[in-house]
Amino acid sequence: MNDGLILLVEDNPDDVTLTLRALKRNNIQNEVKVASDGEEALAYLLPAVGHSITPALVLLDVNLPKLGGLDVLRRLRDDERTATLPVVVLTTSNEERDIVESYRLGANSYVRKPVVFGDFVEAARVLGLYWLLVNQAPPRVDG
Amino acid sequence: MAKHLTIDRDEAGVGPQSTRAAAPVGVVAGQLAEAPVGTHRATPASPAGRPLDAAPPAGVGWPAPADRHVLAVLRSLSIVAGGLVVAIAAVVLVGGWWLGHPAAAAGGLPAHTGLMRPVAAVCLVLLGISALALGVRPASWIDRLGIACAVAGLAICTVPLVGYLAGVDLRFDQLLFRQAVLAALPGPHPGRLTVDGVVCCALLGVGQLAMRLPGGWSGLGKAAVLAGGSVASIDAYGAIYAGAVGGQRTAAGELPLVTAVALTVLTLGTLAARPATGLTRVLTGGSVGASIGRRMLVVALTVPVVLGTLPILARYAGLYGNRFGVGVLITGNVVAFAAMSVVIANAAARLESAGARAQQAARDGHALLTALIDNTSAVIYMRDLGGHYMLANREYERLFGLRREDLLGRTDHDLFPAEMAAAFRENDLAAVARGYPVQMEEVAPGDDGEHNYVTVKFPVLDEAGQAYAVCGISTDITDRTRAEAEVHRLNADLERRVRERTAELEASTKELDAFAYSVSHDLRAPLRSLDGFSQMLLDDYGGQLDEDGQDCLHRLQANTVRMGQIIDDLLNLSRATRVELKRNPVDLSELARSVLAELRQAEPDRTVAVDIAEHLTTTGDQHLLRLVLVNLFGNAWKFSARADPATVHFELFRDDGEERVFAVRDNGAGFNMEYAAKLFEPFQRLHSRGEFDGSGLGLAIVARILRRHGGRIWAEGAPGEGAAFYFTVTAPAEDRG
Numbered sequence: 001m002n003d004g005l006i007l008l009v010e011d012n013p014d015d016v017t018l019t020l021r022a023l024k025r026n027n028i029q030n031e032v033k034v035a036s037d038g039e040e041a042l043a044y045l046l047p048a049v050g051h052s053i054t055p056a057l058v059l060l061d062v063n064l065p066k067l068g069g070l071d072v073l074r075r076l077r078d079d080e081r082t083a084t085l086p087v088v089v090l091t092t093s094n095e096e097r098d099i100v101e102s103y104r105l106g107a108n109s110y111v112r113k114p115v116v117f118g119d120f121v122e123a124a125r126v127l128g129l130y131w132l133l134v135n136q137a138p139p140r141v142d143g
Numbered sequence: 144m145a146k147h148l149t150i151d152r153d154e155a156g157v158g159p160q161s162t163r164a165a166a167p168v169g170v171v172a173g174q175l176a177e178a179p180v181g182t183h184r185a186t187p188a189s190p191a192g193r194p195l196d197a198a199p200p201a202g203v204g205w206p207a208p209a210d211r212h213v214l215a216v217l218r219s220l221s222i223v224a225g226g227l228v229v230a231i232a233a234v235v236l237v238g239g240w241w242l243g244h245p246a247a248a249a250g251g252l253p254a255h256t257g258l259m260r261p262v263a264a265v266c267l268v269l270l271g272i273s274a275l276a277l278g279v280r281p282a283s284w285i286d287r288l289g290i291a292c293a294v295a296g297l298a299i300c301t302v303p304l305v306g307y308l309a310g311v312d313l314r315f316d317q318l319l320f321r322q323a324v325l326a327a328l329p330g331p332h333p334g335r336l337t338v339d340g341v342v343c344c345a346l347l348g349v350g351q352l353a354m355r356l357p358g359g360w361s362g363l364g365k366a367a368v369l370a371g372g373s374v375a376s377i378d379a380y381g382a383i384y385a386g387a388v389g390g391q392r393t394a395a396g397e398l399p400l401v402t403a404v405a406l407t408v409l410t411l412g413t414l415a416a417r418p419a420t421g422l423t424r425v426l427t428g429g430s431v432g433a434s435i436g437r438r439m440l441v442v443a444l445t446v447p448v449v450l451g452t453l454p455i456l457a458r459y460a461g462l463y464g465n466r467f468g469v470g471v472l473i474t475g476n477v478v479a480f481a482a483m484s485v486v487i488a489n490a491a492a493r494l495e496s497a498g499a500r501a502q503q504a505a506r507d508g509h510a511l512l513t514a515l516i517d518n519t520s521a522v523i524y525m526r527d528l529g530g531h532y533m534l535a536n537r538e539y540e541r542l543f544g545l546r547r548e549d550l551l552g553r554t555d556h557d558l559f560p561a562e563m564a565a566a567f568r569e570n571d572l573a574a575v576a577r578g579y580p581v582q583m584e585e586v587a588p589g590d591d592g593e594h595n596y597v598t599v600k601f602p603v604l605d606e607a608g609q610a611y612a613v614c615g616i617s618t619d620i621t622d623r624t625r626a627e628a629e630v631h632r633l634n635a636d637l638e639r640r641v642r643e644r645t646a647e648l649e650a651s652t653k654e655l656d657a658f659a660y661s662v663s664h665d666l667r668a669p670l671r672s673l674d675g676f677s678q679m680l681l682d683d684y685g686g687q688l689d690e691d692g693q694d695c696l697h698r699l700q701a702n703t704v705r706m707g708q709i710i711d712d713l714l715n716l717s718r719a720t721r722v723e724l725k726r727n728p729v730d731l732s733e734l735a736r737s738v739l740a741e742l743r744q745a746e747p748d749r750t751v752a753v754d755i756a757e758h759l760t761t762t763g764d765q766h767l768l769r770l771v772l773v774n775l776f777g778n779a780w781k782f783s784a785r786a787d788p789a790t791v792h793f794e795l796f797r798d799d800g801e802e803r804v805f806a807v808r809d810n811g812a813g814f815n816m817e818y819a820a821k822l823f824e825p826f827q828r829l830h831s832r833g834e835f836d837g838s839g840l841g842l843a844i845v846a847r848i849l850r851r852h853g854g855r856i857w858a859e860g861a862p863g864e865g866a867a868f869y870f871t872v873t874a875p876a877e878d879r880g
Contacts, residue, residue, distance in 0.1 A: 014672040021679065063664045092671070093663045094711075096722070096766075115670045115707035116700070117678040 004030040004132060007055040009041040009072065010090075011064050018117065019059070019090075022124035030056070030132060038067025046079050055085070057131045060107075062091040062098055070101055077106040084138040086131055210429035213437070217418040217427065218278045224412020225275030231405045232267035235259045250401030256382055257399025260336050262299060266344045267405055269296035273351045274409055277416035290355065297348030303336045304345055339378050339398045343406050346371030347413065354417050361420045372410025379403035383455055435490045439483055450475035522596070522617040525603065528575065530554040530568055533612055542589070563587065571613040574600035578610070585617060594621040652721065659717045666710050674703040705836070712840035715770055716825065719847040724764045731759040731768065731805065735793050738772045742780050749789070751780060756794040759805060761872040767848045768872065774841035775807045775868055781835055782866065783811030802875045810865040819858055845870075 006023075010016050016034055023032065033053065035041035041060070044053050058076075062069040069089065076082040088109040089102045102110050111127065114120045231250055239248025240261045248258040259267075269292040276289025336344075346367045353364025378398040398406070418427045426436045453475075454468025516523045517537040525534040532550040540546055543558065555564035567585065574581045580601035586593050596617040602610035677696045685693060735755045743749070761768075776791065783789035789810065796806035814822070814829045821827040823846035826839040842856075849856050853874030860866035 012668055012672075014675070015668065018671065018675040021675070091664070092667045093660070094714075095660055095663050113667075113671060115667055115674055116704055117671070117675040120671070120675065 005053060005055040006030050006032045006132075007035060007041065007044060007053065007058045008032055009035045009038070009058065009060045009064065009069065011036050011061065015061070015113070018120060019124065022117075022121045023128060025121050026125040026128055028124070028128040028132070030128075037065045038069065038072040041072050042067065042075060045076060045082055045085070052081065056137060057127075058085060058087045059090045059127075060087055062089060062093060062102070070098075070105060073102065073105045073107060086135070086137060088127060088131065090127075210427060210433065213427050213429075213433075214418060217415040217423075221278030221412045221414075221416035222275050224408050224415065225271045225273075225278065228271035228274070228405050228409045228412065229268050231401065232259070232264040232271060235264040235401065236261060236268070240264070249399070250405070252401055256401065257397075259399055259402045259405070260340065262303070262336050263340050263344070263402050266296045266299050266336075266340075267402075267409065269293065269299070270344065270347050270351065270409055271412075273348075274413045274416055277351060277354065277413065286355075290352065293348050293351045296344060297352070300336065300341050300344040300348065304341045307338055307341060337398055339374055340402060340406075343371045343374045343398070346374070347406070347409060351413055354413070354420075361417065365414060365417075365420075365423065368410055368413050372407055372414075374398075375403045375406030375410060379407055380451060383452070431490065431494055435487065439487070442479065442483060446479040447476060450479070520618070522619075523615070525612050525614045526554070526571060527612050528610065530556070530571065534614075542587075559588070570598070570600055571615070574613055575602045575610050578602060584620075587617075589621065594619055595624045596620060655717060656721050659714055659721065662710065663714055667707060670703045670707050670710075674700050677703070705838075709838045709840070712838040712844065716840055716844045716847065719767060719770070719844050719851065722764075722767070724767070724851060726762050727765060729761055729763050729765050729768050731761060731772065732757055732793070734765070734769050734772050735759075735776065738769065738776050741773075742776060746780075749780070749784070751783060751789040751791055753791045754793070759793065759795055761803065761805075763852050763872050764848075767851070771845045771848050771870075774845045775870075778841060778868075779807055779809035779811065779866075781811075781837070782813075782830075783809040784835075785812065786810045786865075796869055802871045802873070804869050804871050806867055806869050808865060808867040813860040813862050813864045813866050814858070815862055816860065819860075822858055823856065 008016065008019055010019065013036075016036075020032060023030075033044065033055070035044055041058075045055075045058075046052060060069045060072060064072070069091070073087060073089070076085060076087065083106075086108045087106070088111060089098075089107045090111050090113060091098065092113050094112045099110050109127075109131075111123055114123060235248050235250060235258075237247075238244050239246075239258065245254045245258060248254075249256055250259060273289040273293035273296065276285045276292070279285050350364040350366075350368030350371065353360045353367060355361075356364070375398060379400060381397060382400040382403060397403075414423060418424070426433055426440060450472050454463075454465070454472055457463050457468060458465070516534075519536070520538060521536075522539045522542060523534075523536040524532065524539050526532055531552050531554055532547075535545075535547045535550050539550075545558070550558075555567045558564070559567070563586065570581075570583055570585065573583075580599050582597065582599050585596045585598045587596060588594070597620050598615055598617040600613055600615045603612040603614050605611050677699050681688075681693065681696055688696070732755055739753055739755070776793075779791040783791065786809075792806070792808045794806055794808075795803060797804040812830065812835070818827075818829050822829070823842045825843040827843075828837065828839040830837075846856050849870055849872065852872050854871040856868060856870040858866060858868050
């Protein structure tokens with residue numbers, strides 16, 4: 001039980017650093033676990049053996065090595081344990097098909113990472129405020 | 144050719160005897176006799192009416208068919224002559240021998256010219272009826288009566304003939320008649336027929352019977368009749384001459400004058416009865432020769448008689464004696480024959496030249512037709528119904544390397560592959576079966592492979608309407624068919640290439656899509672790091688950097704932002720091409736207000752007077768049209784930054800029913816119209832970056848989106864006086880939202 005845990009699925013270490021920095025600049029103190037590809041993310045969330053982590057929020061990139069972000073999302077939604085898990089797609093692309101496909105697969109939100117760091121910080125602030133404080137999460141399903 | 148000859152014979156079928164040799168001659172003459180006389184008059188068949196130099200009628204063979212008019216006249220003559228002879232004989236029998244008037248027995252002539260024997264009179268009645276029947280109608284009851292009469296007459300004269308040959312008087316001919324009358328006759332056997340009479344009657348009887356037989360018998364019969372007539376004629380003139388020189392009696396065995404004259408008339412009548420056969424045939428035709436012959440015959444029958452009679456008459460009258468008479472006779476005959484020679488020679492010469500002219504005309508006609516078929520580019524040929532060549536033209540010879548002489552009589556099976564020859568033959572027969580020209584396509588070998596022909600085939604008909612040959616006229620259409628094939632090939636090739644290109648295009652669109660997708664993901668991430676870490680540097684180590692160092696970092700960040708903008712615009716530009724258009728009704732006014740709201744939010748300090756007309760609706764892709772307005776309003780907003788007060792208008796500029804033209808105007812920096820065309824090209828900028836920032840892609844994106852919708856865009860402006868952008872969304876007259 002990790003109350004307020006954030007799982008950041010991101011393969012680019014620069015982006016990991018920047019995201020962590022942006023969260024920190026907003027005084028979001030929640031624990032952040034980083035998975036650097038899709039398989040690792042699934043290993044955390046839907047492990048074949050052992051306990052899974054149950055984050056309050058998943059920040060999911062689309063372009064990932066091995067297993068892509070949208071495939072991860074599909075697997076999560078197919079599994080009862082993670083079907084209602086809040087997942088925000090946080091990515092560089094603003095391609096329409098990515099946005100449409102994300103929502104179709106059950107993303108809770110789609111946020112494009114701004115190029116300008118100041119904007120990124122602002123986006124992180126809004127995300128943290130909304131998903132960690134404002135939003136009422138569904139009850140957890142323990143597998 | 145054999146077929147052709149047969150038909151020629153049929154054409155000449157009007158002529159008797161020359162054609163249906165097997166049929167009785169009488170039948171043919173009968174057919175002619177049945178034709179109404181009026182028809183004869185209607186046809187210009189009068190031999191005298193035809194000029195000598197006129198070309199002979201087509202299809203006339205030799206001998207010429209009998210002229211119907213002439214035939215009718217001659218047959219009437221035979222009937223008249225037969226009737227006359229019967230009448231004379233009847234007068235002799237009834238008046239002379241029954242009632243006892245010697246003058247009647249002499250036929251009205253002086254009694255010293257001799258009395259006709261009663262048996263001779265009976266014989267003449269019978270032969271006269273036979274001659275009359277001969278001229279009326281063959282194979283009828285009259286004809287049968289005529290035959291019976293001829294046989295009876297022959298039988299009657301056979302008895303005294305046998306008597307003469309045996310040297311005894313059978314006295315048969317004296318049975319029926321009164322002895323008193325017979326006593327008036329000279330000689331020991333007063334009623335007995337003379338030798339000449341027996342011979343003459345026998346020849347005439349035999350001749351009349353033979354004339355009813357077909358073929359050569361008929362000719363022989365006429366010869367017999369002529370021989371008998373000659374005997375009678377000799378006796379007649381002999382009697383006249385004897386009378387002239389003073390002799391009172393006929394010589395022993397000679398005919399009495401009345402009998403001689405009657406037999407002569409009977410001979411002429413008999414010969415006229417069947418004029419279209421035997422000796423007289425040549426005289427009955429409608430040809431010029433027959434016409435001349437007939438005139439000559441008249442001369443031959445009259446001139447010697449007249450010339451021979453003249454001295455006799457002169458002697459009777461005591462005008463001149465024998466010496467002068469013989470001179471006149473000989474000289475007259477000489478003159479008459481000489482005149483006939485001249486006339487015949489003249490006629491023959493004219494005929495000959497007419498014939499030559501006709502031949503020349505035929506040759507000219509033939510040469511003309513040959514020139515015609517030999518100078519055409521079409522292939523012309525004619526084959527008989529058995530498929531044998533009858534004719535071919537020069538083009539045929541050239542194409543197939545054959546001379547027409549070698550072609551005659553051969554068939555296509557001798558010349559072409561079996562399958563081809565069979566096809567030709569089938570087409571030939573099809574044209575014959577149809578009976579009219581049939582068009583078809585045929586294939587024949589050529590120098591460079593098979594050639595295609597469009598062929599018209601038609602049956603060639605004789606006068607009776609029967610086909611005896613097939614003519615074909617073939618035109619080479621190989622070039623056309625090859626061109627058509629080439630067009631087909633090129634079309635197929637073109638279609639294939641279009642498919643290939645389309646596939647290539649689709650592939651490259653996919654590639655572009657994949658490229659844009661990866662750009663969208665991967666190109667922006669480094670920029671974000673650049674900006675982010677620059678900011679971290681400023682945040683964490685800003686204190687250790689002097690003003691220049693901090694400025695460098697700020698420039699780095701500014702360029703990062705700019706690069707991000709360019710990437711976004713490039714993606715939009717490619718998106719304008721890539722994405723599928725979704726056409727829906729779009730309210731441009733509403734879109735414009737939302738775009739403007741964003742602009743105001745981004746720069747809340749700007750004061751811009753914006754006027755957006757209501758209900759500017761159209762049909763199009765909402766997403767892309769929003770991009771259009773974002774760029775147009777973005778430009779208007781940006782370039783009017785130095786105007787005070789800045790104004791932006793969005794309105795319907797024109798709606799002429801064909802198309803709706805929208806306009807976005809501002810009172811900003813404007814542009815030089817010289818560069819108006821460059822406005823819509825990618826990366827073309829009319830202002831320095833120091834003045835107005837931008838990627839140089841915005842208007843290119845706008846133009847591309849509008850073009851994809853079927854619309855267009857153009858601009859008007861002047862430096863410092865603002866700009867106006869006019870655009871249409873849909874193609875003219877397209878359904879509007």
